[in-house]
Amino acid sequence: MNNSGDNSLLKNILFGVVVLTGMLAVGYVLIRPESLPQPQSFAPASEARLSIEQVAAKVDAAIEEELADLRTPLTTTPYRADDLTVARRLTLSLAGTLPSVEEIRQLEQIDPGHRTHWFVSRLLEDRRTSYHLAERFARAYVGVDEGPFLVYRRERFVEWLNDQIFHNRPYDDLAREILTGDGLWTDDPSVNFYTAVIDEETGKPDPIRLAGRTSRAFLGMRIDCLQCHDDFLGTMELGSDEDPRDGEQVDFHMLAAFFSDVQNSLAGIKTGVESDYEYELLGDDEATIIEASPPLYEDLMGEEPDLRSRLANWVTHEDNRPFVRATINRVWAIMFNKPLVEPVDNISIVGPWPEAMEVLCDDFIDSDFDLHRLIRVIAATEAFHRSSEAPFDVTDKHTEYLAVFPLTRLRPDQVAGAIVQSTSLSTVDSTSNIVTRLTSFGQQNDFVTRYGDAGEDEFADRGETVTQRLLMFNGDMIRERLDNGLNSPARTAGLSPDMKSAVEVTFLATLSRAPDQIELQHFMRQYEGLGRSERSTKIVDLYWGLINSTEFGWNR
Amino acid sequence: MKKYDYACGSLEHFSRRNLLKLAGLSGLSWLTPLGTLLARQDEANPAAQAKSVIIIWLEGAPSHLETFDPKPGTEIAAGSLARDTTVAGIQLGDGFERLAEQMEHVSLIRGLTSKEGDHNRAIYNIKTGFRPDPTLVHPAIGSVICHQLNTAEDQLVDIPRHISILPGQQPGRGGYLGDSYDAFKMFDPQNPVPDVTAHVSDARVDQRLEDLNVLNRRFLDRHSNNRSVDGRIGTHNLDAAVDMMSSEQLSAFDVSSVPLEERMQFGDTPFGRGCLTALRLIERGVRCVEVTLDGWDTHVNNHELQAGRIDILDPAIASLIKELKARDLLESTLVLCGGEFGRTPWLNAAGGRDHWPHGFSLAIAGGGIQGGRVIGETTSTPARESKDRSNEVVDSHPVEDVHATVFKALGIRWRKELDTPVGRPMRICEGQSIDELF
Numbered sequence: 001m002n003n004s005g006d007n008s009l010l011k012n013i014l015f016g017v018v019v020l021t022g023m024l025a026v027g028y029v030l031i032r033p034e035s036l037p038q039p040q041s042f043a044p045a046s047e048a049r050l051s052i053e054q055v056a057a058k059v060d061a062a063i064e065e066e067l068a069d070l071r072t073p074l075t076t077t078p079y080r081a082d083d084l085t086v087a088r089r090l091t092l093s094l095a096g097t098l099p100s101v102e103e104i105r106q107l108e109q110i111d112p113g114h115r116t117h118w119f120v121s122r123l124l125e126d127r128r129t130s131y132h133l134a135e136r137f138a139r140a141y142v143g144v145d146e147g148p149f150l151v152y153r154r155e156r157f158v159e160w161l162n163d164q165i166f167h168n169r170p171y172d173d174l175a176r177e178i179l180t181g182d183g184l185w186t187d188d189p190s191v192n193f194y195t196a197v198i199d200e201e202t203g204k205p206d207p208i209r210l211a212g213r214t215s216r217a218f219l220g221m222r223i224d225c226l227q228c229h230d231d232f233l234g235t236m237e238l239g240s241d242e243d244p245r246d247g248e249q250v251d252f253h254m255l256a257a258f259f260s261d262v263q264n265s266l267a268g269i270k271t272g273v274e275s276d277y278e279y280e281l282l283g284d285d286e287a288t289i290i291e292a293s294p295p296l297y298e299d300l301m302g303e304e305p306d307l308r309s310r311l312a313n314w315v316t317h318e319d320n321r322p323f324v325r326a327t328i329n330r331v332w333a334i335m336f337n338k339p340l341v342e343p344v345d346n347i348s349i350v351g352p353w354p355e356a357m358e359v360l361c362d363d364f365i366d367s368d369f370d371l372h373r374l375i376r377v378i379a380a381t382e383a384f385h386r387s388s389e390a391p392f393d394v395t396d397k398h399t400e401y402l403a404v405f406p407l408t409r410l411r412p413d414q415v416a417g418a419i420v421q422s423t424s425l426s427t428v429d430s431t432s433n434i435v436t437r438l439t440s441f442g443q444q445n446d447f448v449t450r451y452g453d454a455g456e457d458e459f460a461d462r463g464e465t466v467t468q469r470l471l472m473f474n475g476d477m478i479r480e481r482l483d484n485g486l487n488s489p490a491r492t493a494g495l496s497p498d499m500k501s502a503v504e505v506t507f508l509a510t511l512s513r514a515p516d517q518i519e520l521q522h523f524m525r526q527y528e529g530l531g532r533s534e535r536s537t538k539i540v541d542l543y544w545g546l547i548n549s550t551e552f553g554w555n556r
Numbered sequence: 557m558k559k560y561d562y563a564c565g566s567l568e569h570f571s572r573r574n575l576l577k578l579a580g581l582s583g584l585s586w587l588t589p590l591g592t593l594l595a596r597q598d599e600a601n602p603a604a605q606a607k608s609v610i611i612i613w614l615e616g617a618p619s620h621l622e623t624f625d626p627k628p629g630t631e632i633a634a635g636s637l638a639r640d641t642t643v644a645g646i647q648l649g650d651g652f653e654r655l656a657e658q659m660e661h662v663s664l665i666r667g668l669t670s671k672e673g674d675h676n677r678a679i680y681n682i683k684t685g686f687r688p689d690p691t692l693v694h695p696a697i698g699s700v701i702c703h704q705l706n707t708a709e710d711q712l713v714d715i716p717r718h719i720s721i722l723p724g725q726q727p728g729r730g731g732y733l734g735d736s737y738d739a740f741k742m743f744d745p746q747n748p749v750p751d752v753t754a755h756v757s758d759a760r761v762d763q764r765l766e767d768l769n770v771l772n773r774r775f776l777d778r779h780s781n782n783r784s785v786d787g788r789i790g791t792h793n794l795d796a797a798v799d800m801m802s803s804e805q806l807s808a809f810d811v812s813s814v815p816l817e818e819r820m821q822f823g824d825t826p827f828g829r830g831c832l833t834a835l836r837l838i839e840r841g842v843r844c845v846e847v848t849l850d851g852w853d854t855h856v857n858n859h860e861l862q863a864g865r866i867d868i869l870d871p872a873i874a875s876l877i878k879e880l881k882a883r884d885l886l887e888s889t890l891v892l893c894g895g896e897f898g899r900t901p902w903l904n905a906a907g908g909r910d911h912w913p914h915g916f917s918l919a920i921a922g923g924g925i926q927g928g929r930v931i932g933e934t935t936s937t938p939a940r941e942s943k944d945r946s947n948e949v950v951d952s953h954p955v956e957d958v959h960a961t962v963f964k965a966l967g968i969r970w971r972k973e974l975d976t977p978v979g980r981p982m983r984i985c986e987g988q989s990i991d992e993l994f
Contacts, residue, residue: 143690145676146725200673200911212690222691222978343978346691394782407785450750452738456690460977463788465735466716469797470751479755522770526763541760545767550789551775 052373055363056380062355063383067401078403079387083107083115085556086385088512090119092410092555093335094375095128096135097417100427101488101509120379124372127430130166133371134158135413136334137165139456140217140345141178142196151195151264153185160189171327171369172316175218179312184268191269198264205264207277211256215295216345218315220326223295226252229282237350238295241321244350250290253279257292258311271306296322296349316369322349324361331371332360333459335378337408337555344459356383388556408555411458412451416444416477419547422510423481425488447477464553472548482540493539499527502539510546604967605887606923608838609701611846612831612873612893614865615679615724616853617916619899619909620934622649622862624917625666630936632901636859643928651866654874655919660928661877661886662921663993667932667952670897670913675853678896678913679726685959685985692978696728697959698844699737700984703730704968709841714803716740717843721830724848732976739846742809744826745833749809752801765798808836821879823871831872835879838889852895856906869893877921890923890965892958901938914938915949918958923965925993956987964989 050058081089084099087107091099099107103122110118123129138158147154164174181190197209208227215221223236226247236247256277263272278287292307294300300317304310315323325347333339340354341347360377367373378384388405390398399406410418420440421428428440451468454460472478482489488509496502503523507515515523527538546552621627626638626649637650641659648656655662672678677688684694695703698718702710710717720727720739730737742749754761772791779785800806811819811832822828830847837845849869854861873893880886898916899909915934921927932951939948946952963970963985970985 147676148674216690224689224691343691346978388782389778390781392781394779394784396784399782399784404782407779407782407789409788450741452735455693457693461788462735464793465738466793466796466800467738467740467751468735469793470800473797473801474751474754516774519770519774523767537760541756541764541767544764545771548764548768549771549775550791551771554789 049366050363052376052380055359055377056382058359059356059377060382062359063381063402066355067403070397070401070403076391079389079391080382081385081387081405082513083112084508084512085387086116087119089335089384089405089555090116090123090379092414092418093337094120094123094132095126095417096132096411096414097128097421097428098510099512100421100424101505102426104508104512116379116385117376120376124168124375127162127166130162131158132413133165133334134161136458137161137330139458140330141193141213143213143456144453145196147196148198148200151185151198153189153192154196156186156189157192157196165371168370168372171364171371172318172323173369175316175323176312179214179218179315180306180308182268182270188268194262194269195264203264205259205262205269207256207259207262208253210259210262211252214311214315215252215255218326219296219322220329220341220345220347221322221349222343222346223247223252223255237348239349240297241350247295249281251295253277253281253290254293255295257290258307260292261307271308274307318365321361322347324364325353325357327369328357328360328364328374331374332357332378335375335384336406337411337459338406339459342459343457405556409462409464410553410555411454412448413444413454414555415451415553416447418510418552419447419478419481420444422547422552423484423487423489423543425491425505425509443477443480447471447475450475472553478544478547482543489540489543490536493536499530499535499538500524502535503527503542506539506542506546510543511549511551604924604965606890606962606965606967607705607888608842609698609844609890609892609923609962609966610831610834610838610876611697611844612869612876612891613724613846613848614852614869614893614895615848615850617675617678617895617897617899617911618852618865619854619858619862620666620912620915620917621899621901621909622859623652623866624648624664624894624919625898625934626650627936632936632938634859634903646928646930649862649866651863652870652874654870655877658874658877658921661881662919662927663925663929663931665918665920665931665953665958665990665993666915666934667949668894668898668916668918668955668958669949669952670916670955673897673911673913675896675911676725678911679724682894682896682955682958683726683728684731685956685987692976692980692982693729693731694982695731695733695737696739697962698728698739698846699730699733700963701843701966701968702737703733703974704984705843705966710843713805713841714799715805715808715837715840715842716800717841719834719837719842719844720846720848721745721833722826722848722850723846724850728844728846732978732982733974739844745809745811745829746826749806752806754801768794805840808840808842809833811836821871821875823868823875825868825872827868828872828875831876835876835883835885838880838885839883854899855904855908855910858899858903858907858909873919880922886922887924888922890925890962891921892918892962893920894918902940914945915952920958920961920993923962925961925965929993931990931992953990954987956985957990958987959985960987960989961993964991964994 084104087099091097107115107119135158138161142154142157177190178193181188181193183191185192185195194205197206198204199206212224215223225231226236226249230249231247234246237244238247238251239245260277261272261274263270276289278289280287294314297320300320301314302310304313314320326345329339329341329344329347333344340357360374363377364374383402386402386405388407390404394404398404420443428436450471454462481487492502492505496505503520504514507513523542530538621633622636626636626647627633628638638647639650639652639656641648641656643659646659670678670681671687672681680688683696686694702717718728718737718739720741722743723741727741728739811829814832819832822832827847827849834845834847849865851865877886877891880889894917897911897913900912904910932949932953935948960970968984971983973981973983976982
């Protein structure tokens with residue numbers, strides 16, 4: 001009994017030890033910190049990335065705050081643009097053309113609360129958009145000139161950009177590849193950034209032109225004047241926003257020095273043997289060796305051995321705010337046909353900056369330089385949805401402060417794209433047949449050549465010329481588009497059940513809106529008692545009038 | 557949004573106007589002799605002889621050694637010959653048989669220099685007088701002329717006053733003066749003037765314009781309270797376009813009405829017809845006509861290709877000068893002929909000449925310029941390798957000096973500063989006039 005009692009006690013003790021050990025083990029597992037890897041996408045609610053709508057609301061709040069500072073604050077609420085007007089703005093800004101009647105009909109089927117989001121999504125998945133945006137960015141990176149023969153392939157460069165933007169490559173990554181690219185201009189198209197500026201005498205990319213391009217395209221700063229002289233009036237500040245200093249001639253050349261060892265050969269662009277950058281500064285008797293160094297925020301520079309990698313990592317450093325502002329300002333300009341800060345590539349490093357820009361900068365960095373998201377945010381703002389018409393007298397200040405959507409003249413490429421699309425009932429895009437695409441492409445190129453390409457400075461305000469007006473009146477492209485029996489004028493006239501429907505479709509195709517009563521009455525009076533053959537002529541004339549109208553040529 | 561624009565405004569752009577502004581003198585300066593002197597700088601000189609300019613633009617860069625600066629018998633001539641002209645001591649390239657007869661009216665600038673050896677950049681340089689500046693587009697010479705000379709007589713001209721015939725890579729642009737100063741572009745004058753003819757009946761044109769008026773009025777009504785677009789949104793160009801479509805002056809473009817014999821004097825080529833049209837346009841009061849002859853970029857087979865171009869150029873330019881003289885227009889019309897740079901003194905392995913901006917030539921005639929003069933001289937023995945070629949040209953002139961010379965001939969105060977959209981005042985021209993030509 002005692003033995004059995006001892007055994008039982010021993011068993012109980014052993015059991016207790018086992019249970020205690022087990023509990024301790026479980027407890028350890030339960031309470032030990034970092035027992036499992038943290039999920040990558042998790043963030044506490046207070047730190048989670050804001051939704052697109054939340055960021056857009058912050059942008060609008062910033063704009064409202066500045067509006068409230070106006071000497072004559074608004075006493076009347078601005079009008080809101082209707083969905084078709086917003087769709088027109090989006091298509092012009094992102095795809096460089098108008099929404100087709102087909103797209104408008106489809107948009108009308110979408111829940112009204114989701115239309116902008118739906119339409120932006122459609123456009124971002126459309127090659128027209130990535131190509132159009134690629135061309136806008138290419139103008140900043142390589143300009144519009146034909147450039148050096150054989151070694152410069154601008155079309156390849158634009159196509160490459162098109163792919164990057166279509167697949168939404170993080171913008172900082174894209175910028176790094178442009179600045180550090182090696183290889184042949186055909187196989188590695190990003191290097192056309194370098195071959196565009198090859199100096200005929202040296203056979204090398206010109207460091208001075210590269211410095212100018214880099215500062216304007218990636219830093220949003222026009223420091224080209226410093227190439228030849230210091231800035232004596234203190235209007236070109238470098239250094240940092242907290243400790244600005246006047247720009248000096250040497251600043252420009254220190255930036256140029258980053259490109260001193262870029263070589264070009266039959267194998268393409270590559271980093272060659274390190275060579276000194278020499279320049280004779282104003283007032284000096286001889287050239288001096290200038291070391292590569294960034295003109296601002298030097299503390300952000302790393303120690304990469306390769307000069308271009310060092311430059312690229314510095315340019316795209318998330319704390320290098322000028323890089324972010326330059327991108328925000330350019331995308332805003334694309335969306336509104338007008339930048340937040342003018343000109344698009346000259347933003348002070350000491351400010352003041354529009355608060356809306358700063359909000360967008362923060363979100364762009366938080367989203368890992370997501371261009372598509374940036375576009376979605378801007379499209380979601382109330383500012384983008386404001387009408388260009390207003391219940392109050394609109395002054396320059398109201399336009400600057402975005403109390404109304406700014407009225408801007410369409411760029412030549414937008415006019416050409418709008419003419420092609422408005423004269424086709426179906427959407428002219430990458431799914432159109434090859435003949436349609438080739439014909440449209442050729443017609444648009446010829447048109448822009450004669451109309452006058454806006455060049456690199458395409459967001460600057462430009463006036464219309466008599467030559468442009470004559471081209472719109474009597475030019476080949478409009479005549480061919482209107483007279484072609486397969487295009488919308490003939491089809492609208494032939495397929496519409498009555499002239500009222502035909503007029504409405506024509507207005508939708510050209511102005512993305514229905515005619516108002518006065519317009520409808522004016523045209524319907526002419527069409528009373530017309531025979532079938534006369535209808536076609538009248539619809540062609542209606543198209544001509546609408547395409548030539550002031551409203552057609554402006555983003556509203 | 558607040559206005560966030562930042563201009564350069566550095567010392568290089570520190571202008572007389574800015575100085576006056578800064579010193580608070582702009583209001584008082586007019587009371588002083590200094591003020592009077594400064595004010596005179598801003599007036600065009602009405603006594604100037606030249607009223608118009610014709611630019612014979614040789615795109616691609618002609619070889620100065622085969623055109624206006626031949627060096628027969630030297631190594632760098634590489635076998636090319638020269639021809640005597642009616643002015644003793646002045647020779648032209650061998651192909652200029654007819655221009656040689658007009659030499660008493662023509663002078664040559666043989667020591668031009670440029671810092672640009674790339675076509676695009678050099679064309680910009682010589683057409684504007686400035687090197688390319690990515691932050692600003694400078695106006696072409698014709699745009700400046702139209703901007704600066706706008707008299708009552710100009711108001712009578714319905715057709716564009718700045719015209720580019722057979723436009724090349726960079727037809728004259730208004731640049732910072734505005735697109736309205738861009739050259740009107742037209743092609744071979746044997747074809748109709750582009751875009752001035754409606755393709756429908758007059759009745760349909762009238763109805764279209766009436767409809768257009770209704771549409772425009774509706775849009776303007778809806779934005780009538782938008783003062784931020786005042787002056788930018790309107791229909792004045794529409795009216796000007798309609799006026800031009802019905803202008804009698806359009807007949808100047810129609811060279812088919814010119815007797816065949818006269819036309820053939822200029823050569824039966826688009827360029828020849830272009831020069832004839834330029835003459836007729838100048839008669840109608842047009843200020844600047846540019847006629848392009850391209851194909852001069854002879855990296856291979858230089859001698860033969862240059863000769864082919866000269867065959868087209870010679871009758872046209874000679875007839876132009878001769879006819880201007882015959883019609884008493886030469887004294888009021890300045891004629892310039894040249895390209896963006898010259899070509900290397902040595903033939904390359906393909907028998908071509910490459911780019912040479914270190915000393916090249918331009919011909920100039922009329923508009924008060926004395927004929928039969930040669931300004932500058934290039935060496936016959938340039939060094940094969942040299943970083944500094946300044947000693948290889950005597951009396952050299954940068955291309956902006958040609959601009960200053962043209963502006964002087966036209967009475968335009970070229971040192972005057974104009975406002976630019978980027979907020980920095982810019983001199984019309986930074987060059988010095990070549991006074992030995994007057």
